[in-house]
Amino acid sequence: MIYLKTAEEIELMRASNLLVSTTLAELAKHIRPGITTGKLDEIAEEFIRDHDAVPGFKGYSDYPKTLCTSVNEQVVHGIPSEKIVLKEGDIISVDCGVIKNEFYGDTAFSFEVGEVSEEMKQLLKVTRESLYKGIEKAVEGQRVGDIGYAVQKHAESFGYSVVREMVGHGLGRRLHEEPEVPNYGRRGTGAKLKKGLVICIEPMINMGRRQISQGADGWTISTADKKPSAHFELAIAIDKGKADILSTFSFIDEILNKSQ
Ligand code: MF3
Ligand code: CO
Ligand code: CO
Secondary structure, eight states, X not given: OOOBOOHHHXXXXXXXXXXXXXXXXXXXXXXXXXXXXXXXHHHHHHHHHHTTOEESSTTGGGXXXXXXXXXXXXXXXXXXXXXXXXXTTOEEEEEEEEEETTEEEEEEEEEEOSSOOHHHHXXXXXXXXXXXXXXXXXXXXXXXXXXXXXXXHXXXXXXXXXXXXXXXXXXXXXXXXXXEEOSSOOTTOSOBOOTTBEEEEOOEEESSOSOEEEOTTSSOEEETTOXXXXXXXXXXXXXXXXXEEOSOSHHHHHHHHHTO
């Protein structure tokens, strides 16, 4: 079942996704060598509850925390812990969800911890670019496969690989709605994009090979070859001509550029 949202519902979803965006910007102030991912999770949960919302991931399929924090070779679904201390040169994907006014927000950003290698910087840059390449295709009349094709083409042109097992998704009163939105695919294939459809596009791009493995905790997904992986996610509403981007990295960018 594909749910198309009304204009009013899209405004509620914009509020939910804006809250995730500002939560990630709050975390941007704290991400540096020495902080634990457990502490980041605490900060996020408090920030979300202070803004009349509840964490969207906590309790979802029994997931225990507010954030997914995935460091270096971890792709997604890393569980925050007081024992995981960030160090200079790490990269960390922080994925955050909320429920506000019955609607989910879901957005992720990959951060640099202190000074990182040029290799890592390029992986982050290209992954973020590939997300925007996908968004360019996310307009009424195009198909889901057009998004995946654009993401994949950009990432692979740098020799990177695209994770297949996890995909983007519809977003609404549920965290994961139809359709699935793969980060790979063929042009002109898959479901047709209609105005009012809200989806998350979330490329997971590996520096090495695309294969992944699941951790003993039942959640953490890592690259099989232990090379780094990056992840960026935005929620967008399909519209005529141009996607309506409901979440934003602009607050994060503001914080990061200030601290340089
Ligand atoms: N945030 C992930 C996504 O973007 C889903 C996380 S599910 C959880 O789709 F249970 F791990 F939180
Ligand atoms: Co997410
Ligand atoms: Co998502």
